[in-house]
Every structure is written in C-alpha cells, then in structure tokens.
Amino acid sequence: AQSVTQLGSHVSVSEGALVLLRCNYSSSVPPYLFWYVQYPNQGLQLLLKYTTGATLVKGINGFEAEFKKSETSFHLTKPSAHMSDAAEYFCAVSDRYTGGFKTIFGAGTRLFVKA
Amino acid sequence: EPEVTQTPSHQVTQMGQEVILRCVPISNHLYFYWYRQILGQKVEFLVSFYNNEISEKSEIFDDQFSVERPDGSNFTLKIRSTKLEDSAMYFCASSERQGTNTGELFFGEGSRLTVL
Numbered sequence: 008a009q010s011v012t013q014l015g016s017h018v019s020v021s022e023g024a025l026v027l028l029r030c031n032y033s034s035s036v037p038p039y040l041f042w043y044v045q046y047p048n049q050g051l052q053l054l055l056k057y058t059t060g061a062t063l064v065k066g067i068n069g070f071e072a073e074f075k076k077s078e079t080s081f082h083l084t085k086p087s088a089h090m091s092d093a094a095e096y097f098c099a100v101s102d103r104y105t106g107g108f109k110t111i112f113g114a115g116t117r118l119f120v121k122a
Numbered sequence: 123e124p125e126v127t128q129t130p131s132h133q134v135t136q137m138g139q140e141v142i143l144r145c146v147p148i149s150n151h152l153y154f155y156w157y158r159q160i161l162g163q164k165v166e167f168l169v170s171f172y173n174n175e176i177s178e179k180s181e182i183f184d185d186q187f188s189v190e191r192p193d194g195s196n197f198t199l200k201i202r203s204t205k206l207e208d209s210a211m212y213f214c215a216s217s218e219r220q221g222t223n224t225g226e227l228f229f230g231e232g233s234r235l236t237v238l
Contacts, residue, residue: 039225050126050213050229051165058224097165101225107153107172107217108225112165 009034009100011113019119026070026085028116030098033079039101039108040081042072045115046094054096057081068092093120124148128214128230136238138203143233145197145214154197155215155227156189158182165213171197204237211235 014029032038039058043051055066062074068091072083081098098113127146135141147154156168169179171189186202197216201208211234215227 041226043227043229048231050231051227052229053226056224056226103225104178107155107170107177108227109167109170109178110155110225110227111167112157114164 009111011098011100013113013116017117020088021121023087026088028083028096030081032100041099042083043097044094088120090120126230128233132234134236141201143199143212146195147216151216153217156199157213158210160210206237209237
C-alpha cells in the first residue's frame with residue numbers, strides 16, 4: 008500500500024534562505040511522485056512531478072526535488088525563499104491502475120517565510 | 123488555460139440534509155476524482171470515476187456518498203444525509219486520457235461544506 012510521510016508540519020525560514028521540505032514514501036511499484044502547493048483558500052496546484060528518467064526534477068517558482076530510490080525520498084528544495092512561497096506544500100505518490108491513478112497525499116507542510 | 127470549476131464555493135447545511143456538489147472537469151479529461159480536506163488536515167482520497175463508473179473508492183466513501191456524471195460535462199458528489207463530520211473542503215480533480223496521463227491531477231478551487 009502507498010503511503011507518504013512529510014517530516015515537519017510547519018517549517019519556518021527567513022527570506023533568502025534555503026527551503027527544504029522532506030518527504031518519504033512507500034509504494035509497491037515504481038512510483039509517480041508529486042509536490043503540490045496550496046495557497047490560502049485555493050485548490051492544489053502542481054509544483055513538479057517525477058515519473059521516469061532524470062531523478063532531479065525542476066518545477067515552477069524555482070523549486071526542485073530529487074527522487075532517491077534508495078532512501079525512498081522526494082525532498083523539495085528551493086535555494087532562496089521568497090515571501091510569496093508561504094503556503095502549504097503536499098507531497099503525493101500515485102500508483103497507476105486501469106481506472107486512472109490513485110494518489111495519496113502526505114499530511115502537508117506549512118511553510119512560513121520571515122522577512 | 124482549461125480549468126476545473128466547482129460550485130458552490132461554500133454551502134452551509136443542516137445535519138441530515140442532502141447536499142450535491144458540482145464539478146466541471148477539463149473537457150478532454152477522462153478520469154475524475156473527489157478529495158476532501160477537513161480543516162487543518164490532510165487531503166484525503168474519496169473516489170475515482172472512469173468510463174461512467176467508480177473505479178476506486180476509499181473507506182470514507184460509504185453508502186451516504188454517491189457520484190454521477192449526468193451529462194457530458196458535469197461530475198457531481200452527493201452526500202445523502204450530512205453529518206457534522208462531513209464539514210470539509212471538497213476538491214474535484216481530473217486527469218488526462220490514458221496514454222498521455224502522467225498522473226498529474228488538475229484541481230478545482232474546492233467547495234467548502236459546513237454542516238450545522
């Protein structure tokens with residue numbers, strides 16, 4: 008069965024500092040991995056995804072994530088935080104089946120950015 | 123840019139009442155989903171729908187829930203007799219047809235349900 012663990016429900020960084028949001032997953036098959044962002048009172052928006060190929064994935068707004076199979080991790084990073092990055096971030100894992108994809112989300116990490 | 127739209131954005135109802143939440147997925151998508159997010163908690167999978175039938179559902183999706191695609195555009199979630207614990211944000215999502223589908227979900231902005 009799939010599962011996703013996000014370490015840290017809240018992360019606080021200063022503007023300009025490195026952002027690191029941790030995600031570990033379990034999946035019985037090669038996973039599709041995603042990071043979604045949720046701004047207040049909005050739906051979830053895809054930041055980036057890993058399906059196959061290069062393990063370092065670049066997404067929108069300067070974010071990137073690296074798929075490490077040996078560590079079953081898919082941590083999200085951004086070299087320099089901006090105030091507009093303050094939001095909730097969800098790591099997700101998908102398994103494909105005939106009827107589509109079953110996507111399981113982590114509990115989320117709220118990112119605070121201090122001026 | 124195509125988007126998933128949901129109505130209503132907010133509904134307040136009395137316990138025991140029926141509620142229907144509506145979604146218009148992206149037009150060329152074939153897979154449809156409902157998720158819910160109780161305030162401050164994780165996004166939980168409810169149900170997936172493909173080829174006019176439920177393809178998978180979670181343990182949350184019990185007999186009081188149903189989904190329907192009544193025409194070529196709408197996708198609805200019905201809660202037959204609402205309970206207090208049904209209060210949540212409900213998100214509709216869709217994904218592309220098989221072959222081009224990489225599992226990315228396209229979400230609507232959600233319908234907030236408040237059960238009193």
